[in-house]
Amino acid sequence: MSARTEQPTETAIQPQGSHHWVMTLEIPGRLTSTQSSTFTPPQGWTRRDAFAAIRDELARDNPDLARANVTFFALEPNQL
Incomplete structure (x- = not known):
C-alpha cells in the first residue's frame, strides 16, 4: 500500500x-475540547495577549468553556 499526497492547486x-x-480546555469529569486554527495577531501583541484572545473566543463559541482549565496551549509561527 502506498501513501499518496495530493498537492493543493493554487485556487x-x-x-x-x-x-x-x-x-485544549477541560472541565474535569465533564468536557474536554481541543481546537486549533491560525490567526495573525495585531502589531505589538504578546503571547499572553494571543492566549487570552483565543481562550475568550473559544468561550464565546461555547459558554460552558468560560471557566474551563487550560490543559494545553501551543502557539507557533505558521511556517515550515
Missing part, C-alpha cells in the same frame, strides 16, 4: 494566519 489554497495555535 484551492486558503489564506492562513501568521501563527498556528492549539488549545
Whole structure:
C-alpha cells in the first residue's frame, strides 16, 4: 500500500494566519475540547495577549468553556 499526497492547486489554497495555535480546555469529569486554527495577531501583541484572545473566543463559541482549565496551549509561527 502506498501513501499518496495530493498537492493543493493554487485556487484551492486558503489564506492562513501568521501563527498556528492549539488549545485544549477541560472541565474535569465533564468536557474536554481541543481546537486549533491560525490567526495573525495585531502589531505589538504578546503571547499572553494571543492566549487570552483565543481562550475568550473559544468561550464565546461555547459558554460552558468560560471557566474551563487550560490543559494545553501551543502557539507557533505558521511556517515550515
